């Protein structure tokens with residue numbers, strides 16, 4: 001019987017079979033953000049451990065740094081301390097750091113692919129659950145905890161149990177105004193926030209093949225919101241074209257040799273998955289969440305459902321919404337366009353197309369936070385920042401920002417925020433903040449309309 | 461790592477589904493608070509009211525559940541981020557064992573790294589068990605016997621659970637994963653030597 005993409009990459013990384021279903025796997029790429037360093041390195045020192053492969057470890061600050069225009073680093077005393085640790089520890093260990101103001105700095109899951117560090121067939125890990133984003137290139141990528149960060153720093157390996165496999169097939173052409181963010185939110189709505197737990201997911205089907213690489217990253221990014229650590233898309237000609245010429249990607253004859261190898265990775269036609277799910281992409285409306293789990297999602301033209309569970313009654317109360325009401329027209333206070341889900345140039349282009357020649361509603365504060373220095377530069381070269389600034393958006397520096405607010409870039413209590421990020425959890429964007437997840441187009445539309453709006457009515 | 465063998469302790473029931481790691485510990489606490497101090501902030505958004513006083517709706521704010529060492533939860537417990545501080549915060553409350561129908565995967569792995577036992581039981585079993593604990597606080601005590609893989613209810617009923625052998629051994633003996641892997645250094649070096657020839661582009 002044939003093998004899946006996931007199984008092939010897994011097998012290629014087994015260093016040892018530890019018995020009882022556990023494997024010791026080789027890690028090709030380990031990405032570190034400042035909180036992994038500040039939490040992981042004290043343990044390294046306590047235990048007298050050295051970094052085994054600094055050459056395969058890459059660091060950048062993204063979580064605690066300010067994204068205010070003109071920022072120089074950490075915005076608060078404690079974040080300055082964390083930044084100092086990041087710089088000192090990476091220098092001592094010989095780990096490459098993409099520091100603030102340097103080419104390459106940005107959200108780790110944005111810069112991994114952008115710099116050509118994440119390659120098809122590689123095992124990529126990071127102390128951050130959205131590492132699954134990197135799976136868009138046909139890499140096996142997942143988030144880990146701090147104990148595992150230390151384990152990898154010390155041994156360049158990780159102990160893992162092989163998950164089951166699931167194929168999520170999207171067929172059909174999405175309507176105008178419907179993006180990969182909508183496809184994946186709809187799937188989470190369909191199978192639930194725990195629907196992918198225990199599985200490595202491969203996204204397949206004509207609608208996925210049609211997506212560009214950045215849109216595939218958005219798709220894979222939300223795998224963890226399905227409960228799956230791993231989400232991936234088989235590499236194809238679009239992938240190879242995307243990788244070619246990037247800073248750390250192989251070049252010349254080595255690139256050709258790599259492509260030959262990568263072409264052996266896609267799932268064999270006779271391979272079997274433990275579970276198959278499918279979704280018709282052609283019938284979808286732009287999606288938006290109404291509750292405090294990404295599974296609480298509806299089409300923007302839909303009504304807020306009746307709660308079927310006590311958690312959902314609580315969610316409605318937290319969100320200040322009424323069951324049965326239309327979601328369109330709900331007044332918003334904040335809009336955030338950014339995060340490892342939707343902060344790449346293609347996302348910003350889509351949002352700028354909605355914003356062009358229009359104004360952000362007077363009562364709305366709207367931010368655009370590019371995912372990396374590279375994204376920012378490219379967007380500025382295309383004049384996107386001017387479109388946003390003219391419309392009244394803030395144009396900020398790269399980082400995680402309002403996705404999680406660890407740098408205290410929060411909205412006010414009870415503020416309603418349409419956000420292109422990935423989590424609408426209670427308090428995620430600040431205490432009592434009400435988050436609605438949506439695509440960059442929908443977020444831009446909400447900023448202009450001052451309320452949750454159907455972007456299809458605003459497209460030109 | 462602290463060993464886990466047998467535990468006889470008060471068990472609390474928090475039936476909420478999809479308890480995410482942001483709810484367990486706010487991210488700015490993860491950055492600012494030392495490891496040992498995280499328990500004070502565990503579940504803070506559910507545990508305290510905005511004025512800082514105890515929220516009566518949170519089960520662990522009542523006796524005897526303040527002393528709980530076992531927490532029975534809902535589906536997808538610990539979903540969301542990879543922050544291991546969520547486990548540290550729960551451990552900081554004195555909890556050493558979780559019982560739920562399912563867990564966030566990264567959280568589940570992080571539990572084992574910290575000597576916390578996450579038990580999976582079928583949803584109806586968890587709900588029945590939780591309801592019994594909540595209904596009779598005076599007898600809300602469970603025994604968890606890892607060696608025999610049994611949860612013993614207040615009524616004396618024994619419920620079996622599954623655990624992967626390697627993880628069971630590591631908990632029972634308090635084994636350290638890094639130390640064990642370092643014994644395999646020769647295998648790791650050999651893997652890299654062969655891999656470098658096969659996939660040179662990986663080694664930048």
Ligand code: SF4
Pocket residue numbers: 062063107108109128130339340341399400403404421422
């Ligand atoms: S953008 Fe948000 S989800 Fe992504 S890495 Fe940063 S904090 Fe995590």
